[in-house]
Amino acid sequence: MKKAKFTRSAEGYNLAAARYDEKEKYLNSFEQKKVLPLIGNVSGKKILDVGAGTGRLAVELAAFPEAKVAALDLSEKMLERLRRKNKQIECVVGDGENLPFASASFDIVVAAFFIVHLKEPKYFFAEAYRVLKDGGFLLVTNINQKDPPRVKTSTGDIIIESYYHRPEQVREELETLAFTIEKEIFVKEKEVWVNQIIKARK
Numbered sequence: 001m002k003k004a005k006f007t008r009s010a011e012g013y014n015l016a017a018a019r020y021d022e023k024e025k026y027l028n029s030f031e032q033k034k035v036l037p038l039i040g041n042v043s044g045k046k047i048l049d050v051g052a053g054t055g056r057l058a059v060e061l062a063a064f065p066e067a068k069v070a071a072l073d074l075s076e077k078m079l080e081r082l083r084r085k086n087k088q089i090e091c092v093v094g095d096g097e098n099l100p101f102a103s104a105s106f107d108i109v110v111a112a113f114f115i116v117h118l119k120e121p122k123y124f125f126a127e128a129y130r131v132l133k134d135g136g137f138l139l140v141t142n143i144n145q146k147d148p149p150r151v152k153t154s155t156g157d158i159i160i161e162s163y164y165h166r167p168e169q170v171r172e173e174l175e176t177l178a179f180t181i182e183k184e185i186f187v188k189e190k191e192v193w194v195n196q197i198i199k200a201r202k
């Protein structure tokens with residue numbers, strides 16, 4: 001088998017964007033319908049989806065009445081796909097570790113399948129804390145992925161920069177920032193956790 005090319009996130013997801021939505025079922029299987037209910041009714045809320053990709057969650061959240069959703073991602077090509085699905089969502093190309101938003105400007109920040117691409121998620125957590133209003137919450141998921149998968153693209157297979165994060169460390173980093181862990185769910189497959197889902201309140 002030909003060696004896969006290693007890429008940073010922006011380059012990798014720009015290449016992977018065209019086929020990303022084919023994986024929707026697979027991605028959903030790591031959530032087992034637990035993420036959206038945990039976020040709840042977002043009518044009238046200001047929501048930021050970080051590492052929003054092609055909008056798997058952002059599009060669902062934007063369907064609530066008066067919900068205002070912003071989607072941030074490093075990959076222009078991923079956001080281009082999102083834009084085609086929903087023109088009301090504000091799409092911003094940017095870095096989750098340096099959010100281009102004012103402090104205390106969102107009710108909810110969501111980040112699904114995102115921190116796996118961060119070497120040190122604590123910088124994103126600090127930014128999420130900063131842009132949240134008091135009483136707002138962060139919904140973050142952490143997949144149990146020790147070996148990054150090969151991703152098929154039109155120019156050959158790639159491996160996108162990824163990192164494994166211990167669940168205890170994720171919790172600890174959130175608590176160090178003064179988040180309160182309101183809910184933690186482990187999605188399991190055959191007794192092994194595959195995804196940690198945390199709702200953390202500011």
Ligand SMILES: C[S@@+](CC[C@H](N)C(=O)[O-])C[C@H]1O[C@@H](n2cnc3c(N)ncnc32)[C@H](O)[C@@H]1O
Nearest residue numbers: 009013051052053056073074075095096112113
């Ligand atoms: C696995 S996808 C998840 C997309 C979407 N959240 C979902 O659940 O389907 C990861 C996304 O994070 C983005 N990403 C990676 N590192 C980033 C960073 N530092 N800042 C913003 N986005 C980033 C990638 O471009 C990609 O679109």
